[in-house]
Structures are given as structure tokens and as C-alpha cells.
Amino acid sequence: MSSREEILNRLRGNVRETYDFPDLGFRKLEFADPVAQYVETTVTTAGARVFEIKPTDDLNEKIREAYPDAKIIASNVPGIKADKNPDTVERAQDLEDVDVGVIKGEVACAENGCVWIPQTMKEKAVCFASETLVILVSKQNIVSNMHEAYERIKFNDYGFGTFISGPSKTADIEQSLVYGAQAARGVTIFLTE
Amino acid sequence: MSTKHSIAAEKFNQDSGRVTRHDQTFWSVRSKRDGLAYQLEEWEQLRESANLIKKHTITHLADYLEQFETNARKNGVHVHWAKDADEYNDIVMQIMREHNVKKVVKSKSMLTEECHLNDNLIRHGIDVVETDLGERILQLMEIPPSHIVMPAIHVTREEVAACFREKGIIEKHGAHAAEGLLKEGEDWRTSSDPTYLTRAARYHLRDNFMEADCGMTGGNFGIAETGDIVVCTNEGNADMSTSIPKLHIVSIGLEKIIPNYKAMGVFQRLLARHGTGQATTVYTSHFRKPRPGAEMHIILVDNGRSSILGNIEHWQTLKCMRCGACMNTCPVYRRSGGYSYTYFIPGPIGVNLGMLKDKDANYHNCSACSLCMSCDNVCPVKVDLSTQIYKWRQELDSMGHADPMKKMMSAGMQTLFEHPSLYTTALKFAPLANHVPAFMTNIKANAWCYGHTMPEFAKESFHTLWKKGKVK
Amino acid sequence: MKIGLFVPCYVDALYPEVGVAAYKLLCSLGLDVEYPEKQTCCGQPMGNAGFQNKAEKLVENYDELFRGYDYVVAPSASCASYVRFFHEGIVKHECEAAKRTMDLVEFLHDVVKPTSLKARFPHKVSLHNSCHGVRELGLSSPSERNVPRFNKIKDLLQLVEGITVMEPERPDECCGFGGMFSVEEPAVSTRMGKDKLRRHIATGAEYITGPDSSCLMHLQGIARKNGEPIKFIHVAQILAAGL
Ligand code: SF4
Numbered sequence: 061m062s063s064r065e066e067i068l069n070r071l072r073g074n075v076r077e078t079y080d081f082p083d084l085g086f087r088k089l090e091f092a093d094p095v096a097q098y099v100e101t102t103v104t105t106a107g108a109r110v111f112e113i114k115p116t117d118d119l120n121e122k123i124r125e126a127y128p129d130a131k132i133i134a135s136n137v138p139g140i141k142a143d144k145n146p147d148t149v150e151r152a153q154d155l156e157d158v159d160v161g162v163i164k165g166e167v168a169c170a171e172n173g174c175v176w177i178p179q180t181m182k183e184k185a186v187c188f189a190s191e192t193l194v195i196l197v198s199k200q201n202i203v204s205n206m207h208e209a210y211e212r213i214k215f216n217d218y219g220f221g222t223f224i225s226g227p228s229k230t231a232d233i234e235q236s237l238v239y240g241a242q243a244a245r246g247v248t249i250f251l252t253e
Numbered sequence: 254m255s256t257k258h259s260i261a262a263e264k265f266n267q268d269s270g271r272v273t274r275h276d277q278t279f280w281s282v283r284s285k286r287d288g289l290a291y292q293l294e295e296w297e298q299l300r301e302s303a304n305l306i307k308k309h310t311i312t313h314l315a316d317y318l319e320q321f322e323t324n325a326r327k328n329g330v331h332v333h334w335a336k337d338a339d340e341y342n343d344i345v346m347q348i349m350r351e352h353n354v355k356k357v358v359k360s361k362s363m364l365t366e367e368c369h370l371n372d373n374l375i376r377h378g379i380d381v382v383e384t385d386l387g388e389r390i391l392q393l394m395e396i397p398p399s400h401i402v403m404p405a406i407h408v409t410r411e412e413v414a415a416c417f418r419e420k421g422i423i424e425k426h427g428a429h430a431a432e433g434l435l436k437e438g439e440d441w442r443t444s445s446d447p448t449y450l451t452r453a454a455r456y457h458l459r460d461n462f463m464e465a466d467c468g469m470t471g472g473n474f475g476i477a478e479t480g481d482i483v484v485c486t487n488e489g490n491a492d493m494s495t496s497i498p499k500l501h502i503v504s505i506g507l508e509k510i511i512p513n514y515k516a517m518g519v520f521q522r523l524l525a526r527h528g529t530g531q532a533t534t535v536y537t538s539h540f541r542k543p544r545p546g547a548e549m550h551i552i553l554v555d556n557g558r559s560s561i562l563g564n565i566e567h568w569q570t571l572k573c574m575r576c577g578a579c580m581n582t583c584p585v586y587r588r589s590g591g592y593s594y595t596y597f598i599p600g601p602i603g604v605n606l607g608m609l610k611d612k613d614a615n616y617h618n619c620s621a622c623s624l625c626m627s628c629d630n631v632c633p634v635k636v637d638l639s640t641q642i643y644k645w646r647q648e649l650d651s652m653g654h655a656d657p658m659k660k661m662m663s664a665g666m667q668t669l670f671e672h673p674s675l676y677t678t679a680l681k682f683a684p685l686a687n688h689v690p691a692f693m694t695n696i697k698a699n700a701w702c703y704g705h706t707m708p709e710f711a712k713e714s715f716h717t718l719w720k721k722g723k724v725k
Numbered sequence: 726m727k728i729g730l731f732v733p734c735y736v737d738a739l740y741p742e743v744g745v746a747a748y749k750l751l752c753s754l755g756l757d758v759e760y761p762e763k764q765t766c767c768g769q770p771m772g773n774a775g776f777q778n779k780a781e782k783l784v785e786n787y788d789e790l791f792r793g794y795d796y797v798v799a800p801s802a803s804c805a806s807y808v809r810f811f812h813e814g815i816v817k818h819e820c821e822a823a824k825r826t827m828d829l830v831e832f833l834h835d836v837v838k839p840t841s842l843k844a845r846f847p848h849k850v851s852l853h854n855s856c857h858g859v860r861e862l863g864l865s866s867p868s869e870r871n872v873p874r875f876n877k878i879k880d881l882l883q884l885v886e887g888i889t890v891m892e893p894e895r896p897d898e899c900c901g902f903g904g905m906f907s908v909e910e911p912a913v914s915t916r917m918g919k920d921k922l923r924r925h926i927a928t929g930a931e932y933i934t935g936p937d938s939s940c941l942m943h944l945q946g947i948a949r950k951n952g953e954p955i956k957f958i959h960v961a962q963i964l965a966a967g968l
Pocket of ligand 1 (some may be wrong): 572631
């Protein structure tokens with residue numbers, strides 16, 4: 061018998077009483093103004109910045125404004141002037157020296173600042189290895205809680221997606237909070253209409 | 254006969270300042286958790302839902318595992334089954350050999366700890382680098398974790414700095430890491446500033462991410478309906494580990510499978526709030542398919558779990574999602590430290606998991622509980638932790654591990670309490686002796702007097718007063 | 726209403742005044758109270774030590790002795806709780822007496838529901854919320870949970886004239902007694918007790934009070950060893966003050 065059969069048989073043999081999946085219809089956290097709450101959560105607990113972007117704003121200028129010292133910008137978002145494109149770099153390693161990665165978030169959650177970022181590029185390293193991130197989020201796509209977020213998120217053929225709530229952080233040394241552990245050291249949310 | 258836990262705990266308590274720091278560190282996490290709990294109206298409903306979802310999943314686990322496997326395969330992921338630690342290690346080695354792996358970057362996984370993966374990799378000449386900062390510190394210092402979520406919190410910044418110096422990390426990355434960070438006059442060669450040390454580690458680990466040919470992660474959840482593996486971190490190290498190398502190996506215990514996204518919503522909201530007192534981890538990553546041009550393997554590990562399901566008293570330990578909250582709240586853990594326990598997972602859940610793993614080695618931890626039941630009320634999935642510890646204690650005698658002193662005292666009490674007349678006589682003489690009452694005759698006076706004065710016996714017990722008609 | 730008074734072994738031997746206070750208090754509220762003399766212990770010391778099987782006979786005796794009462798009332802939260810939640814599991818059958826056993830505070834608050842008391846106690850006390858009172862009997866809302874805040878002990882104490890009731894920081898953290906735990910893990914138990922004591926003292930209270938003499942005995946032993954002058958008193962004694 062293979063280990064697979066052995067394990068499955070033992071599991072089936074060891075069940076005495078079964079339980080039903082519960083009803084999750086209880087009332088869940090809702091914000092009157094999820095957009096305002098999202099901004100509040102993001103700038104306070106999540107440790108990111110939020111820039112409100114008007115339709116008339118030039119995104120490339122705003123990126124400069126957010127990170128004036130950036131030398132290498134990487135993005136595959138149409139219209140973004142980038143020095144590197146995560147779709148066309150040869151290897152993930154080529155994104156190691158990126159100062160700003162510009163990526164798109166599809167759903168954002170007010171209760172905890174999470175933004176859903178599906179992989180839309182060949183090398184997702186741009187989402188993690190970049191020194192800092194600019195994440196584009198539309199106000200239309202902000203929900204109150206994670207239950208709603210999970211109802212909304214979608215996968216594409218890349219088969220990867222991540223919720224990111226802010227800069228990478230750690231408190232592993234004597235519990236002191238430090239931003240910029242292994243991934244992005246800073247995150248700026250561009251909140252679009 | 255003192256348990257190993259009590260002996261180690263006494264040593265730990267010789268440094269009172271250390272106990273204070275340890276206690277405060279974890280109490281502050283518990284307090285942050287409470288703060289979030291009070292803010293969320295549906296808190297108790299979330300906990301109860303999590304409890305029921307886990308009960309449901311665990312009692313339908315074979316079906317969900319098959320569903321998970323089918324979906325993962327459809328996604329182009331290789332799925333392996335390991336019945337125990339040996340088979341698990343063999344599978345890992347086989348995958349690594351096929352890919353000619355020389356260096357692995359690894360994100361934190363208690364399962365790999367349980368299976369002693371690192372030792373095995375090293376034995377086979379593979380360079381393994383832990384990428385969670387805490388785990389990396391421990392790996393460099395060659396010491397085990399003292400907590401499952403904050404594994405190196407007991408190490409001081411000075412110790413970290415000394416270790417980084419010794420391992421050449423400061424020499425290689427210190428100057429770069431110090432740029433714009435250290436105060437005027439502060440020397441990067443000797444600094445133990447946590448921000449600076451974290452940055453030095455960042456550069457050190459960056460080199461490793463770039464060079465590795467394999468990334469290994471654990472999995473906080475596996476979603477049956479979609480085949481997703483979900484990994485939650487704050488540092489982003491699991492994502493770094495899997496974004497660069499072309500091979501991703503996931504190691505996951507069977508019990509981490511959950512049915513669907515509805516369940517995921519519940520657990521995502523509970524995990525970080527309980528574990529670290531944050532509303533979310535920074536990253537909640539869903540791995541469904543391998544990266545373009547890469548390979549992804551999932552190893553489903555049993556290693557005793559399917560047998561635990563058959564254990565009437567203890568099957569609910571399978572609900573555990575390793576959030577660490579029961580350790581943070583445990584007044585005994587906070588005052589005895591992770592190393593006082595004989596099992597690598599400390600605290601209430603560790604006492605139970607240790608017993609399930611190896612009773613003879615781990616019965617020593619059963620004394621580490623005052624039965625205060627705080628853990629039961631903290632746990633996001635309502636594992637009946639203290640009830641289980643109480644039940645283990647009932648079994649110790651038949652295992653031959655009962656403390657003879659406790660046994661003798663209990664037998665003495667039995668005789669006394671079963672015979673009211675004997676009990677009354679004993680009570681009468683107690684105040685005369687006025688140091689140890691008959692029914693406590695065998696109490697180790699030393700143990701009680703360690704921290705207490707002896708209680709004084711009343712001149713007349715309630716019984717006597719009643720008999721004499723003095724109770725009015 | 727016929728009440729059986731259960732005065733657990735250590736209260737009997739060490740703190741008879743607590744039993745006396747409970748008796749007086751119950752009588753003063755017009756209840757018919759009896760004290761069956763053949764009572765001994767609830768069995769908890771053996772159970773927590775891992776020998777609940779040695780308590781089987783005792784449990785049967787308890788059931789027999791107290792079965793005929795409408796309520797069994799004990800001035801000791803953890804004993805009442807042990808009887809109610811463990812006795813049936815030990816003898817593996819239903820126990821009438823166990824079902825109707827209540828802690829004194831619980832009984833007064835939930836059954837008798839007095840709106841005033843004759844007691845006067847012009848002192849500042851720090852309330853010790855003992856674990857089994859909080860997390861088994863529900864005498865107060867556990868700090869771990871998001872449930873409406875309440876405290877039955879405090880509610881009752883507020884009926885006493887002149888009293889000021891304080892609660893320590895970490896109001897329901899364990900004091901470290903735990904029965905045999907205190908002799909098996911003396912270092913941790915003592916440390917927990919010291920921490921608890923310090924937080925009680927920090928409230929500025931003259932007395933530490935609680936529904937459980939076992940916790941108070943532990944804290945008192947530590948206080949005396951360390952020369953702390955703070956006084957200890959059981960809730961029953963305050964509620965019966967002046968009777
Ligand atoms: S038993 Fe509960 S509280 Fe403890 S680690 Fe597991 S899930 Fe967390």
C-alpha cells in the first residue's frame with residue numbers, strides 16, 4: 061500500500077463523529093466609509109503612505125514625487141515609464157537592484173490594509189525584491205473586511221496572488237519594530253478614482 | 254521527583270530580571286491581541302466558526318485531502334505524501350537531487366523542525382539558509398527556537414550583534430547597512446542597534462536569495478477547493494524565497510487543509526490577531542501554480558497526525574493553527590521560558606503535542622500548568638488545552654510516570670476523605686501539631702516553603718465549632 | 726429552600742471563620758441551612774495531581790450526603806467548580822448533588838439576588854478574581870474574551886457599606902497556586918504569586934479579598950515570607966461583616 065492509501069485509510073478509519081460546515085451568516089465588520097477607513101488603517105498600523113491621485117495627475121510625475129531619488133523603476137503597467145520590465149527581464153535576479161516597483165492592486169480591505177495583488181508579470185520578484193513599492197489601488201475596489209475581499213479576488217493564469225498591507229517588517233530582535241526586513245522597505249499606495 | 258520542566262524553570266527563575274522581561278514581552282503580545290478582540294464585535298463568532306470549520310474539516314480530512322490533491326495537480330503542481338519524518342526527508346532529498354540543488358533558502362516552518370529537515374539537508378551536503386530573521390539568528394547561533402512565532406525573542410541585541418560579527422556578516426554588510434542609519438560617533442563594527450542589525454541581515458539574506466536554487470516554505474493553509482497554499486509572513490521572506498529560485502517545495506501537515514475561501518476569510522482574520530496582535534500579517538500569499546519556467550512541489554506530511562484523529566481525548570489538537578497565542582497567555586510559559594520544556598513546541602499546545610509524540614520523553618511538561626484555563630479562552634480555534642493537560646495527568650500513573658510524592662499524598666487523602674471519622678480526628682490533631690495537618694503529612698515541606706510560610710491551622714476547625722454548637 | 730453547606734477540607738481546617746461567615750450570611754438571608762457533618766473534600770487535590778480515580782468513593786459519598794438539598798453552597802469557587810464540572814466524569818454517571826452545587830457568590834448573585842446587605846466594611850479591598858471562578862463558574866467576564874463586561878463578586882461587594890473595591894492590573898491572571906502545582910513547580914508558582922501580590926498591593930488596598938481561600942492562602946504565604954503587611958479576607962467574611 062502506498063503512503064497515500066495508508067494515510068487516507070487511517071484517516072477514514074479514525075473518524076467517529078462528523079461535524080457540519082458552520083453557517084457564517086453572522087454580522088461582520090462594516091465601515092460607513094471604507095475608503096476613509098482603508099486610508100486610516102494603511103497610514104497608521106500598516107506603515108504605508110497613501111497618495112490620492114486625481115484623474116488629471118500624471119502618474120509618472122507622482123512616482124518621482126514619491127521617490128525622488130529612485131534610479132531604477134520597474135513596471136509592466138501600461139503608461140508607466142520604467143527602466144525595467146518584469147515581463148521581459150531574463151531572470152528574476154535582474155530585478156534585485158530595483159528602487160521602485162510599480163504594480164497594480166485589485167481589491168483593498170479597510171479593516172487591515174491588505175491589497176490583493178495578483179501576479180500579472182512574468183517575474184513576481186518585482187513585488188518583493190524592489191526596495192520600495194508603488195501600488196495602484198482604485199477607490200472603487202475597497203471593501204470593509206476580509207470575507208468580502210475573498211469573495212472578490214480573482215486569479216489569472218499565473219496562479220499566484222498576494223495580499224500586501226505595507227512594508228515588510230520584523231520585530232525579531234528584542235521585539236523592536238523594524239521596517240524593511242527581507243522585502244520592500246517602503247510602500248506608497250496610489251489611490252485612484 | 255521533580256520534573257525536568259520544574260528543574261529548568263527554577264534555573265530560569267534565578268535571573269529575576271530575565272523572567273520579568275520574558276513575561277512582559279509575551280504579555281504585551283497578549284494585550285495587543287485583546288485590544289483587537291475588543292474592537293471586533295464578531296470576535297467570538299469568528300472563534301466559534303473557526304472551531305467548527307476545523308472540526309468539520311478534520312472529520313472529513315481524507316475527502317478534503319483528495320480534493321486538494323486533484324486541484325493542485327490540475328494546477329501543474331507535484332503532490333507527494335509522506336507518512337513519517339523519514340519518508341518526508343527522503344522525498345525532499347529526491348527532489349533536490351533531481352534538480353541538483355546546492356543551496357536552499359527556507360522560510361519558517363515548524364513542520365520541518367518537527368522532521369529535523371535541516372540536519373538531514375546538511376548531512377547531504379546541502380547549504381540551507383533560514384530566511385526568517387529570528388530563525389536565521391538561531392541557525393547562526395546553533396540554538397533551537399524558544400517560541401513558535403517569535404522564535405528568537407529571548408536573544409538579546411548584543412548577542413545578535415556578537416553573532417553577526419563572528420559570522421562575518423558585519424564585516425561584509427555592516428558599512429553598507431549603517432549608511433544614514435547610525436548616530437554620529439556610533440561605530441558599525443560594534444553597534445547593536447536593532448534597525449541596523451536587521452538591515453545587515455537583509456543584505457546578507459539578499460545574497461542568499463539570489464544564489465539559491467531552491468526555496469522551501471511551510472504552509473499556514475492549504476485550500477481544498479482551489480489547491481492554493483497560503484503562507485503568511487511579515488518579513489516577506491517566503492515570497493523572496495519563492496520569487497527567485499526555480500524550485501519551490503512546500504511542506505505542510507495534513508491538518509492544515511481547509512475547505513474553501515469562505516473558511517480562509519475566517520482564518521485570515523484570526524491568525525495574525527492572535528499570533529502577534531496585528532490585524533494582518535504584511536503578506537498573505539496564495540501559491541496556486543508554479544512560476545513560469547519553475548517547478549512547485551507540495552509534500553503532505555502525516556507523521557502521527559492521522560493516528561491523533563483516532564485519539565478520543567486529544568484529537569482536537571489537530572485544530573491547532575500554530576498561532577502561538579496559548580504560549581503568550583500561559584503564565585507558566587511566560588515565567589519559565591521556551592527552553593524549560595522538553596519538546597520543541599512549548600506552552601499549552603506544546604505540552605499536548607509533546608505527549609502525543611513521545612510520552613516517555615515529554616511527560617515532564619505536564620507539571621507546567623496551573624490549570625488556569627486562560628489558554629482555552631485565548632485559542633482562536635478553541636482547542637481544549639487545559640482539559641487535555643488534566644487528562645494527561647490522569648494517565649501518568651498508568652504510564653509509570655506519576656510523581657511518587659503526589660501519589661502518596663493522593664493516596665493519603667483518599668483514605669482520609671473516604672472516612673469522615675478519620676478526617677475529623679485528623680483535623681482535631683492538626684492544630685496541636687500546627688505545622689502540617691495529617692492529610693498533608695507528606696507534603697514536601699521544602700517545596701511549599703520555597704516561597705511560602707506554612708499556613709496556620711485554626712485552633713478549632715469548622716467541624717469542631719459546629720459540633721460544639723459555636724456556629725450560630 | 727433547603728441549603729446544604731459544603732465547607733471544603735482546607736477551609737474547614739485553616740479558615741473555619743469563612744465557613745462561619747457563609748453560614749451566618751445564608752441564615753441572615755432567611756435561608757434554611759444545614760451542615761451535613763460527614764463531608765470532607767471535593768476531590769480536586771487528587772484530580773489536579775493526576776489521581777482523580779482515587780476520588781471515586783469520595784464523590785459517591787458527596788452525592789449521597791448532599792443529594793437531598795435544593796442547593797449545595799460552598800464558600801470556595803474552585804471546589805464548587807470541581808464538584809459541578811468534574812464529579813460526573815469521575816464516577817461516570819449523573820450526580821444530582823453536583824448539578825446543584827454552587828459557589829457562595831454565584832448562589833447569592835444568581836439565585837438569592839439580594840438588593841441590600843446589612844454589612845459594613847469601611848476599607849479598600851483589592852479583588853482577586855480566581856481562575857476557576859472566572860473561567861469555569863463565570864463569576865466575571867474572562868479578559869481573554871470579547872463578551873459584555875461583568876463581575877458578580879464586585880456587584881455583591883458594592884452592596885457593602887463603606888467599601889472601596891479595586892482590581893489589580895491583569896485582573897484575572899493566575900496567582901500560581903494550582904493545588905499540587907505549587908509544590909511541583911515551586912519556582913514558577915512563587916514567581917506568579919509574587920507578581921500577583923505586587924499588583925494587588927499596587928492598588929493601595931488594605932485587604933486582598935476573593936471567593937477562593939486557596940488562592941488567598943497561597944498569596945498570604947508569600948506575603949508573610951516577604952514581610953508584606955497586606956491583609957487577607959474571604960468575600961464571605963466581608964458580606965457577613967457585622968452579622
Ligand atoms: S492551540 Fe490554539 S492558541 Fe495554541 S498555538 Fe494552537 S491555535 Fe494557537
